[in-house]
Amino acid sequence: MTVSIVGGGPAGLYLAILLKKADRAIDVHVRERNSPDATFGWGVVFSEETLGALRDADHETYLEIADTFARWDRVDIRFRGRVLRSRGHSFSAIARKRLLEILQRRCFSLGVDLAFGLEVDDPPDGADLVVGADGVNSVVRRVHEREFGTSVEAEGCKYVWFGTDLVLDAFTFIFRETEHGFFQVHAYPFDEHTSTFIVECPEPTWRRAGLHELTEEESLAFCEKLFARDLEGRELLSNRSLWLDFLKVANAVWHHGRSVLLGDAAHTAHFSIGSGTKLAMEDAIALRDALVRRSWDVEAALVDYEMERQPVVERTQQAASESAAYFARVAGYRELEPIQFAFNLLTRSGRISHASLTVRDPAFTRALDAWFTGTAAVVAPPPVFAPLSLRNLKLQNRAVVRPDTSPAGAGLVLSGFVAVSLEGRITPGTPTIHNWTPAAHPVVLQLSHAGRRGACRPRSVGVDVPLRDGWELVSASPLPYGPFSVVPRELDEDGMAALREDFVAAATHAAELDVDVLELDYAHGYLLASFLSPLSNHRTDAYGDDRLRFPLEVLDGVRRAWDGVLAVRLSVTDWARGGMSVNDGVAIARALVEHGCDLVHTVAGQTIAEDRPEYRRGFLTALSDRVRAEARVPTLVGGHLTTLDDVNTIVGAGRGDLCILDLPPSDLESELAPAPKLVESAVAPS
Amino acid sequence: MNVGVGLPTTTPGTDGTLLLEWARRADAGPFSSLAALDRVVYDSLEPFTALAAAGAVTARVRLATMIAIGPLRATALLVKQAASVHALSGRRLTLGLGIGARLEDYEVAGVEHRGRGRRFSEQLAYLRVGVDEDRVGPARDGIELLVGGASGPAFARMARYADGYAHGGGPPRAFAGAAARANAAWRDLGRPGRPRLWGQGYFGLGDVERGNGYLRDYYAFTGPFAERIVAANLTSARAIKDFVRGYEEAGCDELVLFPTVADVAELDRLAEAVAG
Ligand SMILES: Cc1cc2nc3c(=O)[nH]c(=O)nc-3n(C[C@H](O)[C@H](O)[C@H](O)COP(=O)(O)OP(=O)(O)OC[C@H]3O[C@@H](n4cnc5c(N)ncnc54)[C@H](O)[C@@H]3O)c2cc1C
Numbered sequence: 003m004t005v006s007i008v009g010g011g012p013a014g015l016y017l018a019i020l021l022k023k024a025d026r027a028i029d030v031h032v033r034e035r036n037s038p039d040a041t042f043g044w045g046v047v048f049s050e051e052t053l054g055a056l057r058d059a060d061h062e063t064y065l066e067i068a069d070t071f072a073r074w075d076r077v078d079i080r081f082r083g084r085v086l087r088s089r090g091h092s093f094s095a096i097a098r099k100r101l102l103e104i105l106q107r108r109c110f111s112l113g114v115d116l117a118f119g120l121e122v123d124d125p126p127d128g129a130d131l132v133v134g135a136d137g138v139n140s141v142v143r144r145v146h147e148r149e150f151g152t153s154v155e156a157e158g159c160k161y162v163w164f165g166t167d168l169v170l171d172a173f174t175f176i177f178r179e180t181e182h183g184f185f186q187v188h189a190y191p192f193d194e195h196t197s198t199f200i201v202e203c204p205e206p207t208w209r210r211a212g213l214h215e216l217t218e219e220e221s222l223a224f225c226e227k228l229f230a231r232d233l234e235g236r237e238l239l240s241n242r243s244l245w246l247d248f249l250k251v252a253n254a255v256w257h258h259g260r261s262v263l264l265g266d267a268a269h270t271a272h273f274s275i276g277s278g279t280k281l282a283m284e285d286a287i288a289l290r291d292a293l294v295r296r297s298w299d300v301e302a303a304l305v306d307y308e309m310e311r312q313p314v315v316e317r318t319q320q321a322a323s324e325s326a327a328y329f330a331r332v333a334g335y336r337e338l339e340p341i342q343f344a345f346n347l348l349t350r351s352g353r354i355s356h357a358s359l360t361v362r363d364p365a366f367t368r369a370l371d372a373w374f375t376g377t378a379a380v381v382a383p384p385p386v387f388a389p390l391s392l393r394n395l396k397l398q399n400r401a402v403v404r405p406d407t408s409p410a411g412a413g414l415v416l417s418g419f420v421a422v423s424l425e426g427r428i429t430p431g432t433p434t435i436h437n438w439t440p441a442a443h444p445v446v447l448q449l450s451h452a453g454r455r456g457a458c459r460p461r462s463v464g465v466d467v468p469l470r471d472g473w474e475l476v477s478a479s480p481l482p483y484g485p486f487s488v489v490p491r492e493l494d495e496d497g498m499a500a501l502r503e504d505f506v507a508a509a510t511h512a513a514e515l516d517v518d519v520l521e522l523d524y525a526h527g528y529l530l531a532s533f534l535s536p537l538s539n540h541r542t543d544a545y546g547d548d549r550l551r552f553p554l555e556v557l558d559g560v561r562r563a564w565d566g567v568l569a570v571r572l573s574v575t576d577w578a579r580g581g582m583s584v585n586d587g588v589a590i591a592r593a594l595v596e597h598g599c600d601l602v603h604t605v606a607g608q609t610i611a612e613d614r615p616e617y618r619r620g621f622l623t624a625l626s627d628r629v630r631a632e633a634r635v636p637t638l639v640g641g642h643l644t645t646l647d648d649v650n651t652i653v654g655a656g657r658g659d660l661c662i663l664d665l666p667p668s669d670l671e672s673e674l675a676p677a678p679k680l681v682e683s684a685v686a687p688s
Numbered sequence: 689m690n691v692g693v694g695l696p697t698t699t700p701g702t703d704g705t706l707l708l709e710w711a712r713r714a715d716a717g718p719f720s721s722l723a724a725l726d727r728v729v730y731d732s733l734e735p736f737t738a739l740a741a742a743g744a745v746t747a748r749v750r751l752a753t754m755i756a757i758g759p760l761r762a763t764a765l766l767v768k769q770a771a772s773v774h775a776l777s778g779r780r781l782t783l784g785l786g787i788g789a790r791l792e793d794y795e796v797a798g799v800e801h802r803g804r805g806r807r808f809s810e811q812l813a814y815l816r817v818g819v820d821e822d823r824v825g826p827a828r829d830g831i832e833l834l835v836g837g838a839s840g841p842a843f844a845r846m847a848r849y850a851d852g853y854a855h856g857g858g859p860p861r862a863f864a865g866a867a868a869r870a871n872a873a874w875r876d877l878g879r880p881g882r883p884r885l886w887g888q889g890y891f892g893l894g895d896v897e898r899g900n901g902y903l904r905d906y907y908a909f910t911g912p913f914a915e916r917i918v919a920a921n922l923t924s925a926r927a928i929k930d931f932v933r934g935y936e937e938a939g940c941d942e943l944v945l946f947p948t949v950a951d952v953a954e955l956d957r958l959a960e961a962v963a964g
Contacts, residue, residue: 149911240877255912305915313861405881419878465848465877484848577840608877611848612731612806615840617872618865642872663877 003298003401004027006129008122008142010034013265013282014135015105015116019060020290022112025298030114031129035121042242044165044199045192047071047095047173052283055158058328059287066104071096071352072191075276078177078234079344082336086344090362092526093173095192101279126260132261132302133289140267148438150263151254156247158272158326161202162212162221164243168236175347176232178334183207184333185228188274193582199238201225201271204330213245221245228327248272248326252319257650259302261471264289268529271322274329275351281318285311321351327624334631338656346655351621356384356650363384370654385654386646386661390602392567393635395518397444400653401646401674402638402662405441411670411674412520414638414660415442419450422504424475426451426529428482429460435508444518446638448571449508449560451501453529454483454490454538466611476501478532478539478552492541493529497551501529505556521569522560524553524594526608534590535609537581550590554597561598569601569638574625577607577614584628591633601659603638604629620648640664646673689749689936689960693955694888694946695742697733699902702950704741707733709952711742717959720824721782722746723754723888723944725916728887729938730791730906736769743777754888754944755854757788758811759804760797762826765817775826783884785812786836786852800870806842812849837864847873848958852941853885859920863887865880867939879955881906887940887956889931891922893957899948925961932962 005021007014011033018030048071057064071094079086109116125132126140132144143150169191176187184207188200199359208214213221218240226238251270265282268341273645285307292306328350335343343364348354360367371382375389388411390397399413406418421427421434435449452458457472475490476497482489493501494511505522526529532538533545535550545552561568572594574587581589591602604626606617615621622641630637640662643649649661665673693714696702714722723733739751742862752772758766774781787804788794794801814820815833822828826841828923836844836854846853853870855863867885874883891900902919920943935943948953 108954116708257912304917305912305919309916309919323781459816461879462881464850467816467849468819470818484817485810487816580871605876607844612809612841613844615844615873615876617840617843617869617876619868619872621872640875642868642875664871 003131004546005030005133006130007032007135008125009134009136009140009265009267010036010102010106010116010118011135011137011265011269011282012101012105012279012500013286014133014282015102016060016063016110016134016285017133017264017289018114018116018605019063019105020286021293022109022114023419024287024290026113031192031598032116033110033120033126034116034118041102043098043163044196044239044241044280045097045190045197046101047093047190047192048280050094052280053094055284055287059283059290059293060108063104063108066265067096067101068094070100070104070193072193074172076172077348078170078172079340079347080174080176081343082177086340087172087345088359088363088366089291090346091173092277093190094680095190095198096120097192097196098279100193105246106283108139110367117353130260134261134267135264136397137266138251138270140263142261143263143267145612146258146261148626149255149258153252154249155251157323158248158274158330159204160208160245161248162243162245163227164199164201164222164225164240164428165241166199166236167195167239168197168199168233169195172231172433175207176229177331177336178228178521179336179439180207180211180228183211184336185227185538186329186332187232196239197336199229201213201229202329204333208245208432211389238567250319250323250326250480253592257309260300262289262304262307269319271315271318272326273525274325275322275353277318277322279314284314296683300549318382321353325351331628331631333626335656339431339592342654342656343369346657349473349651349655355647356654357635357647367654375608376655384650386647386649390636392519395444396565399674400580400660402446402640402650402660405663409671411671412442413444415440416662417445417447419448419523422449422451422501422508425476426453426504428452428456429458430469431460435511438515439515440515443516446521446569447512447515447517448518448521448523449505449512451504451529452489453527453532454478454481455527461501465524473660477529478545481538482538483527484613488609498545498555501560502556506559513564517563517566519567520558520560520564521571521601521603522569524590525571525573525605527573527602527610530556531609534573535582537576537578537610549595554593556596557594557599567600569603570599571603571605572629573609574604575606575628576609577616578612581613582608584625587625587633588628590629591629591635597636599635601636601638602629604658605640611615619643619644620652623652623657626652630656636660638662643686689932690720690942691718691932692723692942692944693717693719693958694754694944695722695738696947696950697724697735697738698727698730698906699947699950700731702733706950707738707741707799707954708745710887710955711828713955717955718963720750721752721942721944721957722784723752723784723946725946726753726756726788727755736773737924739773739781740776743773747778749780750782750832752775752782752834752886752944753784753795754817755784755786755788755834755884757793758785759787760793760799763811763814764820766811767824770831771824771826771828774828774831774903779830779950782832782834783815784834786838786842786854792909798836809845809849812845812865814956816849816883832884834957839862843873843896844877846870846883847877847879850883851919852886854886855888855940857868857888857890857917857920860931860938863935863940864938881961884941885939887935887938888943888944888946889922889929889935890917890920890948891958892954893923893925893928893961894951894954895949896921896923903940904922922942925957925964928958928961929964
């Protein structure tokens, strides 16, 4: 059997070693365009689990790799003049050059035909297996791009990969605010003399700083100056260190006939979670295992390999993209308390939660919890049990529950849809402000008008299923909502005035009903939301020119009539072509805040029936995060959160202030009931 | 969790005798449903026709399309067919619908492929709304409606109009992910309770090569994915047990196992594997 490997990076070399070890009779050829000691970049990090896999796969290289590793267990976060530390993370790092050397040597000793300085233009044919281990710009991939279903797109910030002779003793994130915007550094040691020092910033910042016009030396000098204090007089080192975009590579399939992709050629994961080398080497292990298991039946083995690796890699890529997006918008978090900023950073990719960080570093979450609850307690309760003050209202915790589940102990109970008038009902059974009473406290009264989604059958049989004999509907424009929906009448000025009165009267009435939070419903395509979106507001009058006008008039009227906590439930994006983007939604949230809104209940979509939602666990968290950071307003968020750990993580990291829990009532009660008592410390808070 | 079994409507060599025998035995065995796939361009049986035949010789099991490609059929006729199977079988129909994955089915049916999502929504709404004022009988109340598909809009349609979700197959982990999305969509659209969740897989316990050969041929249109589907074929009692357990843990309500070999002995083997 003959195996032709294009590319002598970690993926290609490691596969060559493993194949030779599995069967010496196999002819393994590796073609590498560079010379043996030429490579890009500096050191790369590994996690402990990766090391375990390497130990089992090839003990010899494992020993050498492990021997040269720089190891540490700390993450240092330098932010606003403070250093926040988190322990228990167990990292290791190695110089990329050193790693390749070890692998190259092992290849030679096993009899791999490894040749340098050979650029492959066309993938070799004639081999039983052709391996594309040729990195991000793989030629093996390019010749079958259609079959592989390749996508390549830039993600995250502009970055440049330097080294430095400063030897750090922790994984170090540095955040620096400049007149051009935020810059940040990902730095870590990888041997006794050197550390990796990656600098990044969003592209607009990069342009404002003029970095697109600087030479390699000039931009090195720029970064050296910017981080002079952190470098402690040491210098930055260049190794073809140019500003680049990080390219996210994904492929629908990883093999075609006898060609297979490995490592970066198949997939990349943003460097901010440091996983690319690990994934590349794990790919090699999985491919070797599949070939052995399938007795060198190449086709069957390639299917196995792909089925095993793809789900793992997709999860890593998802986490990496979350991380990349976090760093691209990190400037928005500059006003968070340093401890919260640090917790937000550590939990950015969704792979670490409040609970899992507590396992690694109990002292860190203890400090977070204590700060968060504002107590000097020895053991402060986690963020979900921290009280929240909004205006004159004090909520006992952050867990919000739906009307069909109202256990004792919830911080807040939602009323569900309550119409301001009979015409504003969704179904004949929808409560109105005239017959609704709170079932539990504290309660949020969701005041709404269904608009063009009214006059429907009960939701037990479906949603937006119109009644046979309904009532007249109104909306911003005469556009039916879904298939077979009734065409609504366009609301005229008199209608608007009357509607505004309905809302104001309902708000006045709410005060008598002992409501704790009043929530105006500007979401999900109901009447007030229909004014906000270009997809549902086609008006040519002033209320079409300024789509916010009517919703703000209602808000102003209600604000005057209601001096308690006023929330707005807002679809932050339409999730539809031609509709509102998240940026539009954030701008609306800002305007609402200026007009006296105290809390934004972040939801998305349902502006039109045929939208493109992205459902999964926590699908609204990122939107709440943006609204909270950019409109600077407390948020309430749901999106299928199913554990208290979800709430602790979201609230602790400042991505939201109140969370709706989706749990069966019985589970909810047991989760919320034993709210831990605060143990006041004898020592006064410092 | 219930376990149902597929009818051999897409495997080669099925005739009326075999189909009826298969249905009778399934009804007598430990299975809770009989389901049929839908495909136009293939040597396969039309699902409503096959379910009607199966309904005539069974008394207990539910009869399910898993899924039928809605937009290929004119809506009123789709409703007519479904309601007829429902009536003939003593109200046992579970109507799983989706938009399907094959362009060529649309081409030979002479139906526009573009805009299929919107038309599918209209069909679902039609079923729920009764725009025909129930002039298109027989009565269709009691038809359990499922929607399949993996996109955001598919989950939204499911939550808006259906009683549950029909998953397209894969390991339990993939099913669990889809179930979370289905539940998220259900909540988001304000439906009470939770969606019914149906899963599916393939099995072949006798002549494995014959079964794999069929899968390769049936899924040739997916290109390289065909081999993955072959690799996931459940070919031992052990594999079936693990699969069933995995689906149960992932919250599945009804798992349908589809045959890859049209041989009634396969039913007995499956019954044994599921029971043992
Ligand atoms: C800034 C940055 C920081 C990173 N930090 C980390 C980290 O901390 N931890 C981590 O695990 N990963 C990290 N990575 C990712 C890691 O570098 C890659 O994922 C890893 O190198 C992938 O290995 P590979 O063998 O697939 O590809 P590569 O390492 O890219 O190797 C491909 C090889 O193929 C050769 N080649 C390409 N084309 C041809 C051709 N036509 N003919 C012959 N040879 C060819 C190239 O010269 C190269 O040697 C980082 C990446 C970046 C950009």
